[in-house]
Amino acid sequence: MRPDLERQAAPASGENSVADVLIVGSGASGSVAAARLAGAGFRVICLEQGDWVHTADYMSATPEAELAWVQRWNPDPVARRNPADYPLTGEADVRPVMYNGVGGGLVQWAAMWQPLLASDFKVRSLDGVADDWPITWAELADQYGRVARDLSVSGLADDPALPEMAAYPNPPVPIGKVGMAAARGMDRLGWHWWPGANAIASRRHGALQACQRRGTCMTGCPENAKATPSLTHWPRALAAGARLVTGARVAEIPLDDRGRAIGAAYLDSDGVEHLQRARVVVLAANAVGTARLLLLSASARFPDGLANSSGLVGRRLMQHPYRTVTAVCEESLESWQGPWGQNIYSLQFAETHPDRDFVRGAKWMVMPHGGPMFAVGEYHDAHRLAGFEALWGENFHRAAAEVFGHAFAWGIQAEDLPEEHNRVILDDEVCDSSGLPAARIEYRLSENARRMLDFNVARAVEAAEAAGATSVMVRGLWPTGIGHVLGTTRMGDDPATSVVDRWCRSHDVPNLYVIDGGVFVTGGSANPTATIMANALRVTEHMIDERSSQEVPL
Amino acid sequence: MSAPSPTAAQRSVLAGLADVLIAEGCGMPAASRVGVAGELLDRCLEAAPVLAAPLLALLDEAPSDAADAYVRCLAADRPDDFAVLSTVVVGAYYLSPQVRDLIGYPGQEPSPLTVAAEPDYLDMLERVYERHPGYREAP
Ligand SMILES: Cc1cc2nc3c(=O)[nH]c(=O)nc-3n(C[C@H](O)[C@H](O)[C@H](O)COP(=O)(O)OP(=O)(O)OC[C@H]3O[C@@H](n4cnc5c(N)ncnc54)[C@H](O)[C@@H]3O)c2cc1C
Ligand code: SF4
Numbered sequence: 001m002r003p004d005l006e007r008q009a010a011p012a013s014g015e016n017s018v019a020d021v022l023i024v025g026s027g028a029s030g031s032v033a034a035a036r037l038a039g040a041g042f043r044v045i046c047l048e049q050g051d052w053v054h055t056a057d058y059m060s061a062t063p064e065a066e067l068a069w070v071q072r073w074n075p076d077p078v079a080r081r082n083p084a085d086y087p088l089t090g091e092a093d094v095r096p097v098m099y100n101g102v103g104g105g106l107v108q109w110a111a112m113w114q115p116l117l118a119s120d121f122k123v124r125s126l127d128g129v130a131d132d133w134p135i136t137w138a139e140l141a142d143q144y145g146r147v148a149r150d151l152s153v154s155g156l157a158d159d160p161a162l163p164e165m166a167a168y169p170n171p172p173v174p175i176g177k178v179g180m181a182a183a184r185g186m187d188r189l190g191w192h193w194w195p196g197a198n199a200i201a202s203r204r205h206g207a208l209q210a211c212q213r214r215g216t217c218m219t220g221c222p223e224n225a226k227a228t229p230s231l232t233h234w235p236r237a238l239a240a241g242a243r244l245v246t247g248a249r250v251a252e253i254p255l256d257d258r259g260r261a262i263g264a265a266y267l268d269s270d271g272v273e274h275l276q277r278a279r280v281v282v283l284a285a286n287a288v289g290t291a292r293l294l295l296l297s298a299s300a301r302f303p304d305g306l307a308n309s310s311g312l313v314g315r316r317l318m319q320h321p322y323r324t325v326t327a328v329c330e331e332s333l334e335s336w337q338g339p340w341g342q343n344i345y346s347l348q349f350a351e352t353h354p355d356r357d358f359v360r361g362a363k364w365m366v367m368p369h370g371g372p373m374f375a376v377g378e379y380h381d382a383h384r385l386a387g388f389e390a391l392w393g394e395n396f397h398r399a400a401a402e403v404f405g406h407a408f409a410w411g412i413q414a415e416d417l418p419e420e421h422n423r424v425i426l427d428d429e430v431c432d433s434s435g436l437p438a439a440r441i442e443y444r445l446s447e448n449a450r451r452m453l454d455f456n457v458a459r460a461v462e463a464a465e466a467a468g469a470t471s472v473m474v475r476g477l478w479p480t481g482i483g484h485v486l487g488t489t490r491m492g493d494d495p496a497t498s499v500v501d502r503w504c505r506s507h508d509v510p511n512l513y514v515i516d517g518g519v520f521v522t523g524g525s526a527n528p529t530a531t532i533m534a535n536a537l538r539v540t541e542h543m544i545d546e547r548s549s550q551e552v553p554l
Numbered sequence: 555m556s557a558p559s560p561t562a563a564q565r566s567v568l569a570g571l572a573d574v575l576i577a578e579g580c581g582m583p584a585a586s587r588v589g590v591a592g593e594l595l596d597r598c599l600e601a602a603p604v605l606a607a608p609l610l611a612l613l614d615e616a617p618s619d620a621a622d623a624y625v626r627c628l629a630a631d632r633p634d635d636f637a638v639l640s641t642v643v644v645g646a647y648y649l650s651p652q653v654r655d656l657i658g659y660p661g662q663e664p665s666p667l668t669v670a671a672e673p674d675y676l677d678m679l680e681r682v683y684e685r686h687p688g689y690r691e692a693p
Contacts, residue, residue: 059601065662067645070602081604122692136692160686171669180675187678190685195675202669212664223664336659351690372648372659388629394579401580404657 019045019243021543022263022278024250024293027104028529029515029536030284031229031237032147036540038240045276046237047248047266050084050101053230058220065216066373073219075099075108076480083269084247087438088288089427093445094319094481096288102246103229104286105483105529108218111199111226112342112365112527113153115144115534117350118163120524123417127352127359130417133521134493134502137163143534148197151227151533152205155197161347173202173211177333178408179343182366185327185467186346196342196365199227199529207231215338215368226339248274249434253281253297253306253512260553261512267434279552280511280543283489284536287317287518291424291488292439307489307506307514312499314425316418316487317441318523321449323457326369326378326409326473327464328402335369335408342367343408346463349456350415350525358451360415363525364460369407372400379403382473402471410460411482415525416449418487445477453477484528489518503546504539510551515539557599557606564613565591570621571613572643582656585647594646602645608638 021037023030026048038044059068070079075097077085084100099107119126121133145166148155154170172195175183179195186193200217201208211225224231234244247269254275256262263277283290291314297306305313342365350361369375379399380391391399416422427438457474464472492498495507504519506512515536517528524531543550560568572585588594599606612635616624628636647653654661 060662063649063661064597064601066648067598067601070641070645071604072602079604117689118692119690120692125693126690160683161689163689172673173667174669174673175675183675183678187681190681192682192686193678194682195673195679202667211667213667214662214664216662336662337665338662371662372657373644376644388626392575392625392629393577396576397580397582400657404659 017277019043019263019276019278021280021282022047022276023282023284024264025104025283025285025289025516026102026229026234026244027284027286028106028229028532030104030282031233032533032536033282033284033515033540034242034244035233035237035240036537037544038237038242040544044237044242045278046242046244047250047264047276048102048244048246049249050082051246052102053107053220055222055224058222060214060216060219061222065219066371068219073108075218075483083433086432086436087427087430088441089430089438090440090442092441092443093477094321094443094479095441096319096481096485097483098286098288098485102234102244106228107220109483109529110218110341111339113148113151113155113197113199113530114345114363114526115162115165115530116524116526117161117347119351120522120526123360123522129359130522131492134491140531140534140538141165143537144530147530147533147537150206151199151232152201152208153197153199154202156195159194161192161194161350168197170202170205172196173198173200173339173341175343176337176368178335178368179366181327181329181333181467182408182410182463183344185463188466189463191346191463192348193344193346196345198339198341200339200341201225207235211339213338215336215340215370217338217340249432249436250285250293251296251434251436253293255299255301255509256553259301259509260551261509262553271434280513280550282513282515284516286516287485287488288424288439288441290514290516290518292426294489295426296436302508307499307508307512309508310496310499312420312490312497314488315420315423316490317422317424317443318416318418318486318520319443319481320413320484320523320525321416321445321453322414322478322482323412323453324409324475325412325457325460325464326382326407327467327469328407328471328473329468330406330470332405333408335405336371337368340368349459356455358448358455360417360452361525362412362414362452362456364456365411365413367409367411369409372404375404375407376400378473382475410463412453412456412460413482413525413527414449414452414456415523416446418490418522419446424488484517484523486517486520486523486528489514490521491519492521503542504535511553513539513543557603557610560595560610560613564610565595567613567616567618568595570618571616571625571639574622574625575640575643576647583652585643588647588650588652590643590646594649595642597649598642598646605638605642608635609642612639
């Protein structure tokens, strides 16, 4: 269904008739842009399909914290079934997870803070695969540091595997017994490891309280110790005059006669249609939501989707395919304790190596292992071939005693190179609660990524054994991903082979920007949000600097 | 629409099925003994309402005199239904304060984080620094 632009509801009282900048999506990238633009005096309006999430909404501080994963705070929208979620359909090897509400994915993220490698920006030049980014690591260096400050990141700079960067504002969270066990293993093997950087405050800092180690970070932090935009960015943006409209599902970016975006058509939660006019439109709806919206905005001028003269909108979807290797140790590691970010990480196998049968590499990170329900669940999954008798009845307690509190996981996050057949398209049949077509995901794991995962999993088993594991549990490819969605509106200098330019402005529509993870040219193997937010800041400040030359609708 | 609260008959069926999954042993109580079919069940379904309707359907279908065979049949042939049953039973079991006590699990409780001035991994980190060749430069 497409809103009838001729028949728009009157603006709600106080609604700006024409915003300077309209942002779609209030998550990682949208919140950075809103705070910076509003602070610079722009009239900003942000449209967000979901609602505010308040600390009191989380189940994390209740005894039912582990059950939160089953439905209400399941990161998979298909399992969660909130009205603000749009369906994700298709038979994909990996299907994205996300949160749709104020803060976007940062409501549920694990807050692992990981800049890309310098080489990640130039894989074509260095390794002869995929494409180079139009920018370098150095062009994000300053923004990496500033965004880390805004998010009260706790970590230790000076990792020799990365270019020099600003010190983090807080010391790393303690790596705990879990991190120590894993680090000893890496030490024995002579492999790279480093204390994890996390957007979790190791002491009271900025908008955040000190972490209380609840370990419920991914179902929402009840202590306000994990960075999320409703704490770190929205208060600032709103105080500077930005407006954030929740329950506003954008259905189309309409154009004027000269092909400029005039704002956004959206449906509120009662299904009433609105047109919010704006001089500049910024899409920050994540690599699935933005691609979907551009495809929904097809018109006579852009029959294949808005800003899609390259044909690449929705294509080149990357997701960091993921597997885990869990080390079960004799001694108690108190591994239900948080934070559930990364205790330590390793970049030992993150770069291309001539002796391997794949290019590029994977990042590893050590995480705790959750409460008994999670621990036993994973044990059962790993030993499902052992049969009913071995896992249930009286033996249920043996498994629980062996694994609960005694395990840590190496997460293996692989770089999946961009491939045009991995894509987001519109579903022909299934619609969201507003009647808009669902996003259909087509994603196949490449041979390169499969080999990369197999190799890294085998090394991680060695690392687990070197850490003293008495047994090791290996999991296959995670079919629901880890919330990293990238690449569907790539940036580049050539309009024939990219959707947006180096400043993330559409090659086709001069007042339309995309600033979310869709603009990644390649994905590296780092958790993407540090780069998404640093890039959003870079682009927003360029927009501010170049305001006088910005083309706008009449 | 939320599913109705389980009846006494359904709870009694659940107690039987639950003990097939979690029997007494290793110093731990059986599931029914800690109230998995009682108040803990209500809390579990309140936390994850999506489980209620499929669970109640299973409880209506399960024979009252062949719990063991029924649970094994679900495990072997009906993985989705088995997942519903086992999630409820395991989830409710670990809500029990008695069980938590026995396994030494305080819950996801707060415990202040102490940042040491000199973390005890510094010597290992020093070695990472010494042996690392430096990052790969890009053009
Ligand atoms: C469980 C989980 C764990 C994660 N852990 C980490 C981690 O440890 N480290 C890391 O770096 N990253 C992590 N991520 C990934 C991180 O959340 C994303 O990289 C980040 O949120 C992406 O930012 P974004 O700005 O691209 O979009 P998002 O933050 O996803 O925001 C997009 C927003 O747009 C809104 N929207 C979409 N379509 C519309 C529409 N049509 N109309 C109105 N609004 C719309 C959505 O509701 C959403 O709020 C995790 C993600 C998940 C789900
Ligand atoms: S471990 Fe820290 S950040 Fe995570 S939920 Fe607990 S208090 Fe919040």
